[in-house]
Amino acid sequence: MLLLDCPWCGPRDETEYHYGGQAHVRYPQVPADLTDQEWAEYLFFRDNPEGPFAERWVHSTGCRRWFNVMRDTTSYRVLAVYRPTDPRPEGSR
Amino acid sequence: MSAQPHRLPSGGRIDRDTVLRLTVDGQELTGHPGDTVASAMLAAGRLDVAPSIYRGRPRGIVAAGVEEPNALLEVLGRCSESMLPATTVSLVDGLAVRTLSGLGRLDPTGDEAVYDKKFAHTDVLVVGAGPAGLAAAWAAARSGARVILLDEQSEPGGSLLSCREETVNGSPALDWVREVVAELESAPEATVLSRTTAFGSYDDNYVVAVQHRTDHLGHPAPEGMSRRRVWHIRAARVVIATGAHERPLVFAGNDRPGVLLASAVRGYLNRYAVAPCSRAVVSTTNDSAYDTVTDLVAAGVEVAAVIDARPTLSPRAAEVAGTGVRVVPGSAVVETTGASRVDGVLVGALDEDGLLGGDVEADVETIACDLLAVSGGWSPVVHLHSQRQGRLRWDEVLAAFVPEGTVRGQRVAGSARGTFDLGGCLEEGTEAGVAAAVAAGFPIEAEAPVGRAATGEYGPVRQLWLVPGRRGEPADWHEHFVDLQRDQTVADVWRATGAGLRGIEHVKRHTSIGTAHDQGRTSAVNAIGVLAAALGGTPGEIGTTSYRAPYTPVSFAALAGRERGDLFDPERTTPIHPWHVAHGARFEIVGQWLRPRYFPRDGEDIDAAVARESRAARRGVAMMDASTLGKIEVCGADAGEFLDRVYTNAHRRLPVGSARYGVMCKPDGMILDDGVNLRLDENRFLLTTTTGGAAGVLDWLEEWLQTEWPELDVYCTSVTEQWTTIAVVGPKSRQVVARVAPDLDVSAEAFPFMTFRETTLASGVPARICRISFSGELAYEINVSGWYGLAVWEQLYAAGADLDITPYGTETMHVLRAEKGYPIVGQDTDGTVTPQDAGMDWVVSKRKDFIGNRSYTRADTARADRRHLIGLLPVDRVTRLPEGTQIIAPDTPVTPERGPVPMLGHVTSSYHSEALGRPFALALVAGGRDRIGETLIAQVGDSPVEVLVAGPVLYDPEGNRRDG
Numbered sequence A: 001m002l003l004l005d006c007p008w009c010g011p012r013d014e015t016e017y018h019y020g021g022q023a024h025v026r027y028p029q030v031p032a033d034l035t036d037q038e039w040a041e042y043l044f045f046r047d048n049p050e051g052p053f054a055e056r057w058v059h060s061t062g063c064r065r066w067f068n069v070m071r072d073t074t075s076y077r078v079l080a081v082y083r084p085t086d087p088r089p090e091g092s093r
Numbered sequence B: 001m002s003a004q005p006h007r008l009p010s011g012g013r014i015d016r017d018t019v020l021r022l023t024v025d026g027q028e029l030t031g032h033p034g035d036t037v038a039s040a041m042l043a044a045g046r047l048d049v050a051p052s053i054y055r056g057r058p059r060g061i062v063a064a065g066v067e068e069p070n071a072l073l074e075v076l077g078r079c080s081e082s083m084l085p086a087t088t089v090s091l092v093d094g095l096a097v098r099t100l101s102g103l104g105r106l107d108p109t110g111d112e113a114v115y116d117k118k119f120a121h122t123d124v125l126v127v128g129a130g131p132a133g134l135a136a137a138w139a140a141a142r143s144g145a146r147v148i149l150l151d152e153q154s155e156p157g158g159s160l161l162s163c164r165e166e167t168v169n170g171s172p173a174l175d176w177v178r179e180v181v182a183e184l185e186s187a188p189e190a191t192v193l194s195r196t197t198a199f200g201s202y203d204d205n206y207v208v209a210v211q212h213r214t215d216h217l218g219h220p221a222p223e224g225m226s227r228r229r230v231w232h233i234r235a236a237r238v239v240i241a242t243g244a245h246e247r248p249l250v251f252a253g254n255d256r257p258g259v260l261l262a263s264a265v266r267g268y269l270n271r272y273a274v275a276p277c278s279r280a281v282v283s284t285t286n287d288s289a290y291d292t293v294t295d296l297v298a299a300g301v302e303v304a305a306v307i308d309a310r311p312t313l314s315p316r317a318a319e320v321a322g323t324g325v326r327v328v329p330g331s332a333v334v335e336t337t338g339a340s341r342v343d344g345v346l347v348g349a350l351d352e353d354g355l356l357g358g359d360v361e362a363d364v365e366t367i368a369c370d371l372l373a374v375s376g377g378w379s380p381v382v383h384l385h386s387q388r389q390g391r392l393r394w395d396e397v398l399a400a401f402v403p404e405g406t407v408r409g410q411r412v413a414g415s416a417r418g419t420f421d422l423g424g425c426l427e428e429g430t431e432a433g434v435a436a437a438v439a440a441g442f443p444i445e446a447e448a449p450v451g452r453a454a455t456g457e458y459g460p461v462r463q464l465w466l467v468p469g470r471r472g473e474p475a476d477w478h479e480h481f482v483d484l485q486r487d488q489t490v491a492d493v494w495r496a497t498g499a500g501l502r503g504i505e506h507v508k509r510h511t512s513i514g515t516a517h518d519q520g521r522t523s524a525v526n527a528i529g530v531l532a533a534a535l536g537g538t539p540g541e542i543g544t545t546s547y548r549a550p551y552t553p554v555s556f557a558a559l560a561g562r563e564r565g566d567l568f569d570p571e572r573t574t575p576i577h578p579w580h581v582a583h584g585a586r587f588e589i590v591g592q593w594l595r596p597r598y599f600p601r602d603g604e605d606i607d608a609a610v611a612r613e614s615r616a617a618r619r620g621v622a623m624m625d626a627s628t629l630g631k632i633e634v635c636g637a638d639a640g641e642f643l644d645r646v647y648t649n650a651h652r653r654l655p656v657g658s659a660r661y662g663v664m665c666k667p668d669g670m671i672l673d674d675g676v677n678l679r680l681d682e683n684r685f686l687l688t689t690t691t692g693g694a695a696g697v698l699d700w701l702e703e704w705l706q707t708e709w710p711e712l713d714v715y716c717t718s719v720t721e722q723w724t725t726i727a728v729v730g731p732k733s734r735q736v737v738a739r740v741a742p743d744l745d746v747s748a749e750a751f752p753f754m755t756f757r758e759t760t761l762a763s764g765v766p767a768r769i770c771r772i773s774f775s776g777e778l779a780y781e782i783n784v785s786g787w788y789g790l791a792v793w794e795q796l797y798a799a800g801a802d803l804d805i806t807p808y809g810t811e812t813m814h815v816l817r818a819e820k821g822y823p824i825v826g827q828d829t830d831g832t833v834t835p836q837d838a839g840m841d842w843v844v845s846k847r848k849d850f851i852g853n854r855s856y857t858r859a860d861t862a863r864a865d866r867r868h869l870i871g872l873l874p875v876d877r878v879t880r881l882p883e884g885t886q887i888i889a890p891d892t893p894v895t896p897e898r899g900p901v902p903m904l905g906h907v908t909s910s911y912h913s914e915a916l917g918r919p920f921a922l923a924l925v926a927g928g929r930d931r932i933g934e935t936l937i938a939q940v941g942d943s944p945v946e947v948l949v950a951g952p953v954l955y956d957p958e959g960n961r962r963d964g
């Protein structure tokens, strides 16, 4: 059970959160401008790295706020927690 | 008075003044407080238990702790419990047990004991209260840090409970244990939990343990005290001091009752004052068994011989040999003899390759004995370390897998990391406790206690994984047991390798070695050794299987805790619920809501009730509690813009006072949820969602607002429970609403469809009344504050009494909406259905963009043969198709010989229609809208049922009824 440090509430058990998949996958500004291939990649393709991975979490049973977590997918170590408005930390995918 | 012929006259951690009665397989025995069932059995001279699981071979007690592979019990009682090792069940007066052949039975009797859980946070968690763990907890607690010390045994001390001459700081070791425990118990921030097993270790130092709180107290347990408690512990630092388990040896007949682990024999002698034999042979690969030898001698038991696999005597072996004990080096026990119990062993000489040298038959010596104590070396209990992906390393000198490095925030100390001497355990424990406290923010220094064992340095260990049989090849060695609980032998391992398996994970699954209740505690490393012998190489090259929680079995009752029965899941009810109960509603669970399914009158079954309720809604007036629909207020200057982005149709220009049906989709274009939305004022909308989808939709909206469009001025608030919603449905509904809301002009002209009005009811209750319909009939939805919900329901019921206003439930609601072809998201859709598939092209805006829009030009969503939602009419006018029924083309063979049957789709909803006078269904069928008028087959079990494909709207397709 991960201990995630909500930027607004502090450290809480994983069960208070929901996972939101890969972070920094922006919804395309104008989806109509995308080819089928590009749209399909937005819809269905996500990275699956071994190591640091930026992902979204939401503090569902707490403040209900979304934030980003940099987590090592091998060790499950949380390397950084940051707000959606913060820049992505160095050294991640 | 008691028949305990094997009880020693003195010693042991038992209370001899109290005699406890025990029944094992109907046999009456006695014992004392401090005994386990196993020690009481051995005191009585009984070591046999139920025969082995597959081969029915006689079996006996092997161990003295959780590693016991044979002696499994069913503890009999009002609610019996199975699969408990006899070596871990504390004796209480009147205990009755049955020994098991490896399989238990879950007692179907309801377990009325209380189970609970506790969440704890601590600075330092120490697992294991042997010398290393006690030293760690003692050192850490001195810093003032919060410390929790867990131990699975009935009292702290670990291996020291089984020792005889060991000392700490110059005093008997158990005096030191007592002092440390007293100091911990007086420390305000320290907690010592016995009979508590840490069974799972999870990320960020989250350790789960189960505490056995009442079984050892006897019957009845204290009122209101939980029988077991599951501890969820989050620790800043963890010290793992879980000790080591001794391994047996693999040789012919090693499963015969009377073959015990040497350390277990030592434990029975010293902790329980039981001498389980009168003449013992000890077979070992290392020095630890010599402590058993000296303790046997001290207890007056004859030691016929020590068979030591090592070719030369270690200093310890020589010391013991010097006291007159016969020590046979370079040899091993190759076979046991005896009927139901060992009566002798055959000893053979080993060459340097571990093979039997010379003339095997001539050189084998027979030694009579009634017990064989074996030691094949020690395996550190690395489970908690490994569950966290802590690495292991094969140590060729120790002949053991030991932790390599540490898990972040954890330390392993003592014999759990391969430090087997007492002094070393105390030093490592102290060091680990200090380091843990310091790392948790509590600086401290501490000097390690000085421990001394009877023996000095331990000598080397000889790796002896497989004592050769006297005859045949390994593939024939069906009595060389590797896993006693699974009845698996060397021959079984050879069969696995013969089948081409090389990896230990594969061999484990092929043979089932290590998969029993004991999870291979005595067999796993031996299996690796035997596999290494089969394939060549070292155990380190073979590697271990994965370690997974739980370390020892945990009852489901303990895991469930109080979350069963009424507390299993929250139950949500509306303010009108008491009325439903009082009026005999039958309920169904939707999400967590209890909703009336139907309201049977005298003697009605569900079909009769639904037919009557449907008639009332279509011909008269009926009412339904719709309060469970999710309701979300969306406010802010950009609320309209936001809804335009998330709904497929436009909301921005919806006039204040109007309602609009909306569908929201995922980016892939598939339907996510639907509902009717109201524009309350320029910057405020009220959305409704499906009952089950409310929480998910709110999360969905928040996700987009927070992560993609934070610049939008929009706020979402759940108001589901603030409002009570009552649907009043049917041609006579206008009359009823007019009576209850006299200030409202309810005419079709003044109050048109898909609008709402704010008014005050005759009762003075403010209400928001909508002209929306989920049945096709003239209908109103009356929304009032939940506080008035029940009162307004009763007002409506009274106002419609002369019109026979009829309460109806979800079943009738489903029939009415299905007759109109209105889909239920999650029933008629499943995440693969677009609005177009559902026949709702009209709800998809062509003039604005929205989430999912781009997907409708993808090749897959543009296919003509996608599954469409259509109506099905069974041609026989009788069959009600089961939901999920597969639809196939006529003349499609449905036989095993012809193989897979091409499916066209499946039934999503199916009811009997009172209005149509026949059963009907909604179905998703490939290219369904192009098949209207065709006859297809619904395969109901073995019976093909002809069904006519129709449009989804089967009742009032012109929509003439909605204005009454």
Ligand SMILES: [Zn+2]
Residues within 6 Å of the ligand: A006, A007, A008, A009, A010, A059, A062, A063, A064, A065
């Ligand atoms: Zn939070």
